[in-house]
Amino acid sequence: MYENIVHLIECISLVHQEGAIDCVSCDAQFHCWAEQAASGADLRAILPDVVAHLEVCPECREEFEAILCILRAQQSGLLDEPQESS
Amino acid sequence: MTDRSNDEWLADLRADGDMQAEAINDLKHRLDRGIYYYLSRERSDLSGLSETELQHMADDMAQDSVLRVLENLDSFRGDSQFTTWAIRIAVRVAISDLRRARYRDFSLDDLTADGDFLPASANPVAGTKPPSPERAAEQADVLDKIREALADVLTERQFQALYAVGVKGVSIDAVAVELGTNRNALYKLLHDARRKLRQHFEDEGLSMNYMLRLFQE
Structure with a gap:
């Protein structure tokens, strides 16, 4: 019954501090941060503004996770050989 | 597929003739693999598509991505692996395509x-x-x-x-x-x-x- 209200309140709750990073800045640096994350860096510790942005911006989060997914597959050698039929 | 340093990628993609064609082909192949992996493993919304359909989709996206990479070569600053930078561009191309398709009939x-x-x-x-x-x-x-x-x-x-x-x-x-x-x-x-x-x-x-x-x- 209150699904819309709960979504609205959750959305408002996610607002982060002024000065946090925006979408354009995120996009311009995603490749660097994804490499750091793929090598095991704790982004929450070293880039808290980025993590704060990713928590409230589903678009940026989706793109960052996609880059990370491909990098990890690459690191694991999953992209070296033809994909098996599933 | 040739392993290249960042400088070699830039030089080969800016070269003429066979050298450029080979680099473009390698880049497209690499991006194609990455996009296909993402579409097939991470996108539950595409689970109804066949392997062939996903491969065609990945091919088209990789082709567009290579063009976008070539248009933006001068903006690569060398702050990551060249291929990671290219993957970032490919992901943006792929996800933008998927969003456009999903919200084709959307009206605010x-x-x-x-x-x-x-x-x-x-x-x-x-x-x-x-x-x-x-x-x-x-x-x-x-x-x-x-x-x-x-x-x-x-x-x-x-x-x-x-x-x-x-x-x-x-x-x-x-x-x-x-x-x-x-x-x-x-x-x-x-x-x-x-x-x-x-x-x-x-x-x-x-x-x-x-x-x-x-x-x-």
Whole structure:
């Protein structure tokens, strides 16, 4: 019954501090941060503004996770050989 | 496929003839693999597509991505592996395509045409356990305050964007197109709307945790 209200309140709750990073800045640096994350860096510790942005911006989060997914597959050698039929 | 340093990628992609053709082919092959992996393993919304359909989709996206990479070669600053930078571009191409397809028929006007999205009262729907009279009164009071805040604190544009993105989960990119703006500007508009509402509710003595608890039965 209150699904819309709960979504609205959750959305408002996610607002982060002024000065946090925006979408354009995120996009311009995603490749660097994804490499750091793929090598095991704790982004929450070293880039808290980025993590704060990713928590409230589903678009940026989706793109960052996609880059990370491909990098990890690459690191694991999953992209070296033809994909098996599933 | 040849392993290349960043400088070699740049030099080969800027070269003429066979050297450039080979580099373009290697890049496309690499991006194709990455995109296909992402589409086939991470996108549950595409699970109804066959392997062949996914491969065609990945091929098209990789082709577009290579063109985008070539157009933007001068902007590569060498702050990552060249291929990671190219993957970032490919991901943007792929996900933008998927979002365009998903929201092809989306209309912000249609979404907000229903008017008030808040329940008219705090009365429970059939089949749900009714709240106590005290809780129902509390919910009705807070509902009124939320309704007032949305009308008084937000602009029409902020309300439309917040409703579409925050309540209905529509892609920011799709809403940005509808509002004739871009993702970054819309993100800032949403940020302002959230901040103003949060401040307003806090000034009214309504914390986010309190309101969530009140409506999460």
